[in-house]
Amino acid sequence: MSDRWDRQQVLGLAPDPASAKAAVGIAKPGRWGGTGGDDEALWGECAGSGKSVYRTGVDLTEPAFRCTCPSRKFPCKHALGLLLLWSEGAVPHGARPGWVAEWIEQRRERADKAHERQEHRAAKARDxxxxxxxxxxxxxxxxxxxxxxxxxxxxxxxxxxxxxxxxxxxxxxxxxxxxxxxxxxxxxxxxxxxxxxxxxxxxxxxxxxxxxxxxxxxxxxxxxxxxxxxxxxxxGFTVPQEEVLAEGERVRDRWCVTGSRDTAADQLTIRRVWLRGAETGRPALVLSFAAPGRPLEASLVVGTAVDADLAFYPGARPLRALLAERHGPAEPAHPPGTTIAGLLDEHAAALADDPWLGRWPAVLTDVRPARTATGELHVIDAKGHALPLRAADPWRLLAVSGGEPVTVSGEWTPQGLRALAAWHHNEGMVIL
Structure with a gap:
């Protein structure tokens, strides 16, 4: 079976804190039946409200998720709950049921056809x-x-x-x-x-x-x-992925996954996954897109690090990248960070190269949330420097910190810092 993930890796897949909390509530063997797994997949049936039973499958190779529940979140709480059971060793090894085998096979066929279409479009664009x-x-x-x-x-x-x-x-x-x-x-x-x-x-x-x-x-x-x-x-001109993988700048590092955020645009869901190299300190952005109801790329889990090659798209300040090659499994990690002054210097240098940058990845060490005299929420570092926070729900950050310094990752924009995750020396990583 695939290298078993720990609890932190699983919860890092949650699309929001509410999904993570719900997943913990249903990650109980008594709620499940017909669970099993092999080298590539997990499956099980979870008892819902009333007489509902939801069939849930996980393709561990990406990962990808399938569930018959009506939730529009990916992954849903049932997929996360099944992964939590697996992380605890509560899912036995077994043979795939027919519906799981059919789903996995369909996924492989769709991937092959998508690759063929992409090659055709690339050839046409080169005309x-x-x-x-x-x-x-x-x-x-x-x-x-x-x-x-x-x-x-x-x-x-x-x-x-x-x-x-x-x-x-x-x-x-x-x-x-x-x-x-x-x-x-x-x-x-x-x-x-x-x-x-x-x-x-x-x-x-x-x-x-x-x-x-x-x-x-x-x-x-x-x-x-x-x-x-x-x-x-x-x-609006795009560079084909094949060209990026073949000709783009390649950087190998231990890439820490510092944050993830989903947004909707033009009938698509866009997932931004931010990474930072443990050795190079270099930031990177991996984008994925999905039509409504389709799962997004979920192999990069917040709170983990992976030894990998990234291939960067060309540009004056290369930021967007593709995961080109992995050299080992993901492991829990605490990302390297900087001070508030260091972040602002880094952002200023990036703007000098690309004045149209809308957001910049931030990882701030030893900061704590605090309110100003007018009630506005900021993060403050040891030198007394402060940045405004953009937070619809600041309570998770306030609760995790408890007034103590934490590491906070997020997206820095002219309107403030949108916090995405926090690391506490005792509590570990928490999705905000």
């Missing part, structure tokens, strides 16, 4: 005539966006404050038609700029960053190659 047509359409879309931005500033921002969502959505749709999806997403995001005091200044900043990107793309031939790749990516 010179196809590439030329796309470049021409994007050029037209960028020129139209340039004029649209000029119009917004010329007409003033007062009308934008009361404008309907359609103002930005119409502009974004035209960019989608021009195959500039990256720009379209940024234009749609303008509608979400909070209408708080100082709102016009914030909107004008976003317009300025977009105009900077437009001008950079229009003058892309004059840019250094790494910055040109960053600009093309921000506009």
């Amino acid at each position: 010179p005539k196809t590439a030329e047509r796309r470049e021409a359409r994007v050029d037209d879309g960028v020129a139209e966006l340039d004029q649209w931005l000029r119009d917004q500033v010329t007409h003033g921002l007062a009308q934008a404050e009361k404008a309907p969502y359609r103002l930005w959505d119409d502009a974004a749709r035209r960019l989608v038609d021009a195959q500039a999806g990256g720009l379209a997403g940024q234009v749609r995001g303008l509608a979400g700029v909070p209408r708080r005091p100082g709102w016009p200044d914030r909107l004008l900043e976003e317009y300025a960053l977009l105009r900077l990107l437009v001008r950079a793309y229009q003058r892309r031939d004059e840019l250094p190659a790494p910055l040109r790749e960053t600009v093309r990516t921000r506009v």
